[in-house]
Amino acid sequence: MRILYPGSFDPLTLGHLDLIERASILFGEVVVAVLSNPQKAPTFNLEERIHHISNSTSHLKKVEVISFDGLTVTCAREQKVDLILRGLRALSDFEYELQIAHTNRTLSPEFETIFLASSAHQSFLSSSVVKEVARFGGEVRHMVPEAVAKDLLRLFNSALT
Numbered sequence: 001m002r003i004l005y006p007g008s009f010d011p012l013t014l015g016h017l018d019l020i021e022r023a024s025i026l027f028g029e030v031v032v033a034v035l036s037n038p039q040k041a042p043t044f045n046l047e048e049r050i051h052h053i054s055n056s057t058s059h060l061k062k063v064e065v066i067s068f069d070g071l072t073v074t075c076a077r078e079q080k081v082d083l084i085l086r087g088l089r090a091l092s093d094f095e096y097e098l099q100i101a102h103t104n105r106t107l108s109p110e111f112e113t114i115f116l117a118s119s120a121h122q123s124f125l126s127s128s129v130v131k132e133v134a135r136f137g138g139e140v141r142h143m144v145p146e147a148v149a150k151d152l153l154r155l156f157n158s159a160l161t
């Protein structure tokens with residue numbers, strides 16, 4: 001099977017990576033689709049976010065990283081995937097994710113969204129929490145891949161000087 005994992009990944013966390021690894025075991029091929037969303041003014045540009053993911057998934061043979069803008073279902077169709085993957089950390093994710101999944105099914109009933117629960121020790125992780133910690137000089141190396149931690153350090157150190 002081929003599954004699409006769409007998201008902002010601004011930046012990639014160990015929670016995202018855990019989901020990608022587990023999905024590649026369960027489904028085979030994983031297409032990680034990075035939303036280019038310039039309106040959201042991402043912290044890391046598209047190239048940086050793609051680089052972080054490609055770098056951290058190089059040990060996984062059947063993972064592709066692409067960018068997309070527009071509708072997830074359009075991307076799913078173009079990529080010829082069987083399923084769409086999203087993660088659930090807590091009840092707070094559920095309402096939003098359910099709304100998106102229902103919307104996508106009304107647009108394209110052929111695509112089911114399936115959810116993987118985050119690993120318990122990573123359920124607190126989000127890109128925004130990681131950035132908040134890094135902005136104030138906190139340790140993030142247990143939250144993100146090494147290369148992302150370095151880029152966060154560089155980004156927020158240069159913002160201070």
Ligand code: ADP
Nearest residue numbers: 007008009010015016086087088118122125126
């Ligand atoms: P978006 O802006 O589309 O929500 P994110 O990069 O924040 O993009 O998240 C992409 C997906 O990954 C979402 O389904 C989110 O619930 C999931 N996710 C985020 N962090 C984790 C985590 N720590 N464990 C498992 N899934 C996660």
